Amino acid sequence: MNYTLDFTPVIDGLPNLLWACLGTFTLAISGMLLAIVIGIGGVILRQSRVKLLRWLVIGFVELIRNTPFLVQIFFIYFALPLAGIRLDPTPTAIIALGINGGAYAIEIIRGGVQSISKGQTEAGLALGLHKAQVFRLIILKPALRTIYPSLTSQFILLTLTTSIASAISAYELTSVSQRIESDSFRSFEVYFTVTVFYLFISWVMMRIFAFFSARYFSYPLR
Amino acid sequence: MISLSGVGKWYGAFQALDSINMSVAKGEKIVLCGPSGSGKSTLIRCINHLEAYQKGDIHVGGVRLGHGANAIDAVRREVGMVFQQFNLFPHLTVLQNCMLAPMRALGLNKAQAEDRARTLLERVKISEQSEKYPAQLSGGQQQRVAIARALCMRPKAMLFDEPTSALDPEMVKEVLDTMIALAEEGMTMICVTHEMGFARQVADRIVFMASGVIVEEAPPAEFFSNPKHERTRKFLGEVLGRH
Amino acid sequence: MISLSGVGKWYGAFQALDSINMSVAKGEKIVLCGPSGSGKSTLIRCINHLEAYQKGDIHVGGVRLGHGANAIDAVRREVGMVFQQFNLFPHLTVLQNCMLAPMRALGLNKAQAEDRARTLLERVKISEQSEKYPAQLSGGQQQRVAIARALCMRPKAMLFDEPTSALDPEMVKEVLDTMIALAEEGMTMICVTHEMGFARQVADRIVFMASGVIVEEAPPAEFFSNPKHERTRKFLGEVLGRH
Amino acid sequence: MGREEFLFLLTGLKWTVALSAVAFVCGCVAGLMVALLRTSGVAIIERLTAGYIAVFQGTPLLMQLFVVYYGLALIGIQMDAWAAVSVGLTLHASAFLGEIWRGSIEAVPRGQTEAAKALSLGYISRMKDVVLPQAIRISLPATVGFLVQLIKGTSLASIVGFTELTRAGNIISNQIFQPLTVFGIVGALYFLMCCPLTIYGAHLERKFLTASR
Amino acid sequence: ITPEEIKAKGKLVVGIQGDNPPWGFVTSAGKQDGFDADMGALFAKELGVEVEFVPLEVNNRIPALTSGRVDILFATMAMLPDRAKAVQFSQPYNANAIVLIGPKDKSIKTNEDMAGLTISVAKGAAQDTQVTKNAPSTATIRRYDGDAASVQALVSGQTDALGGNIFYLDRVEKAVPGKFENKLEFQKLYNGACTRLGEKELNVAVNAFIDKIKANGELKTIYDKWMKVPVPEFPTSLEGIPFTAN
Ligand SMILES: Nc1ncnc2c1ncn2[C@@H]1O[C@H](COP(=O)(O)OP(=O)(O)OP(=O)(O)O)[C@@H](O)[C@H]1O
Ligand SMILES: Nc1ncnc2c1ncn2[C@@H]1O[C@H](COP(=O)(O)OP(=O)(O)OP(=O)(O)O)[C@@H](O)[C@H]1O
Ligand SMILES: [Mg+2]
């Protein structure tokens, strides 16, 4: 092949790429936080005594899990303006990521909650705590601990999914790298660099997860 | 203090309790025994409404625990419960296990709750372990924490559901000793157990259940020496006969 | 049949077994007892090499279970084991639980394995349950299935690690009866248990362990009536004293 | 949008199904290997596998496909599109499935392995007959969740030239300039493809629940 | 690769756009069609071989060429100096213009008038480069994947103006008739065929081929069919973009 690698454009674009990493990171973290809220809230509603609420959650989960993220983000960005709701790309991306990740999180966390023995709930009730207190103070933490690996895998996937937000011009790593590529036409160099950056971002995310695991989920088990 | 009249309880079509009448005075200690599946756990769980019942009435400390009544929380604060499987909260230290409910359900502040927890951990002789997590304790220690945790609510009565049957033989004694001390201080207790030595020593009455009904009810001396029903005799033969 | 000489076993820096010498003749029944943490489970698990040991020698049926020896499989085929927690395979029916190992480890065909399994389920008096899943059985029934499953390998010896201590009091008897029957048929057995009635009835020798060493070893009559060591006396006091 | 365009989307759907099938088969086989190596008990193998998982979980599938198809060609390894997609999807899926299944293998109580050993079952039988059937039950919700995402992830195969469903949607949308309609239909087609999987997953979950109780 | 080698294998592999009518697109029947498709087919005929089209996305056109996946690009490759460092352009065979489309009721006459506007463009396309270069810093540029999304952004009201080429207005008119018009013209663009750097013989063959179809009217036929405008004058040289390999 008469192709020589030339990283100059990538190096020139490095400041931009680093800012874009931060953009990706912001999307990932905000989307993840929203996903956690939706996940936990969804699980609570899913256990509600009101049948309608339970079915709404199931419907939400199946609708979101079974359709592509691109379609979801397009819908929020292009179709909601028809109903008068106009959001900028970054909020759109965060909401879409949160909704998408939340739907998966609901299923994962539900598994965790179901794995906690009924005795824990009963012990809490017998101590005079309300159902909501029992869930918040007693069930939630051990439940999150049991499904922590699945949940973090899902969030790594969510981190990588931020790249799709480039389709609606959100500021993140993939879109910036594609600009550098389309200015310089150095695809291999750019893709290679971006891969390394994504790997780095995922690694940082994994470290964060490990930190929280050590901080909150390190109580001894039998 | 606690009274049940005509209580009936069904799981679907299966009747687990059938017209149970029982009354426990303040300071009384009742031991509940009977074959597996006879409804002992169900009965005790109805008293603090972990199970709903469909017929009859249960009164606890003057409050009527009716069908769908709202008084459940009040009753649960007055009645402590200790489970066979301890059910300590694995993500909280021993001290936190004991402080949680007083703070959240009684509204004590942190200092008060800690004070109370330490006093009671002292009483079950486990104060050195207060910073450990449940998984780091032996079964006997865990069960004593569970007792302290229930006592932190200053209950008027305690329910025990086979508190020693998940324990290693050597650890049984330390838990029984704790329960005996509690009994001696005058706590009202209903206790499901097969530890007949304990029953003999502390029970005011022994209640024998089979197939959801109370078959026989008598003070220990009479219960062991002179069981009236065939079913009771058979049961005692099996539980006592092995040693 | 089974002999241990100078066996030492460490968990990291902690010595769980210290120069254990023991020999079990064909047909002999040994009961192993001692306080919690004394190394009983560790010892029994070394015999079929669920744990590796670091010092000494274990011979089973002539095969030397050396450090990293290859004879493990041969030994495991000859020695059955029954666990405290039953450890039945929850996704297989009772019959399938019993057929699995004979088919996979001994190479029996399906008909032969089923034949054998049915015979042994019959023997532990549980043949009507053969199509059920473990979760559908009571604890006592599960433990009898576990015994049948081990017997399906036609072992020369059986190891029991507290087979009754996870059972409800009433179910203990049915499992002990099964074990007594097995003993009477002449099976070589090593049994960790605190059921002293059983020990008295079937044991040829009782071995008492504490802190990783064998403290005392005697026939039951002598062991109970005239324990030589202080530690043994204390232990017997706690385990027997309660009733 | 006319009949013609819809039929074109259906041809894209055909490719998506084919790609998903490849991803499922290769991903599951390789994922199983990864999970087994990750739980092998040999420290060095476990560390290597953990590294493999971290790398391929941490890089976007798009980049993996790009590197395999275009990058390797640059250094003289020309793979055809199918081979490249298979390799890329396998790496991606095996890392995620490997991690999910590792978790569930470790969640099977140790007593089960010990009982199997005590019955002198060998490694293969121990895994095949005892551990894996239980692990699969535990991992079912997470596995179904990931497989559904994998189906949707096959859309990235367009970078090596497959006109699968999403790409077909793009083409049509650039012709008739109604992205909302087109992607609405594309979304519905994905839904039709994924839904049976999640329904079947929920069904299996219920079945396992009743069998074990 | 040389023309001789292509003849020897009997097949010309052409990289082309799959979703960019009228240049290169896959029809609903699944057939590759468009201006570039006709060009590619004609060039293959010139060489006396079969043609095979590989539909590409905007972003993988150059990698597909450099990594040897295709022999040549007829892929709406606008001739830009930076690109010329990565690939070898032929002489131009197609012309285009990059324009800004904006609402009729807004006065946009100079680049400065773009201040404060939100402008959508297709990411990585020539309009992206041009708008980025010409718009004042107070303008917000939103870059979307593909033409359709950038047009949709304008139509949904997510952006105020749209950077595109001369064919865009047609599509906008179809969605919201009568509201938008072409405002500014940034740049005349020329498209060329691309080969790998250093592949001299093939470059010569392509240039000769383009000369030939200009002369014999075949280019005009294709132009009439797809562009519906007369064939423009093509420049004989472009700053920083050599047409011939050396
Ligand atoms: N949730 C339930 N659904 C259906 N039947 C139940 C349920 N819980 C208990 N039962 C049945 O009710 C009966 C009484 O159960 P209970 O647990 O009160 O017995 P127990 O006397 O405590 O027995 P054990 O000594 O085994 O604890 C049993 O036959 C049991 O099978
Ligand atoms: N995997 C392990 N790692 C470290 N220490 C261990 C491990 N397993 C057991 N031990 C320690 O080895 C000692 C002997 O344990 P073992 O389980 O053999 O006791 P045991 O006599 O069976 O007690 P129990 O009656 O409670 O079953 C104990 O002090 C225990 O804490
Ligand atoms: Mg009970």
Ligand SMILES: [Mg+2]
């Ligand atoms: Mg043990």
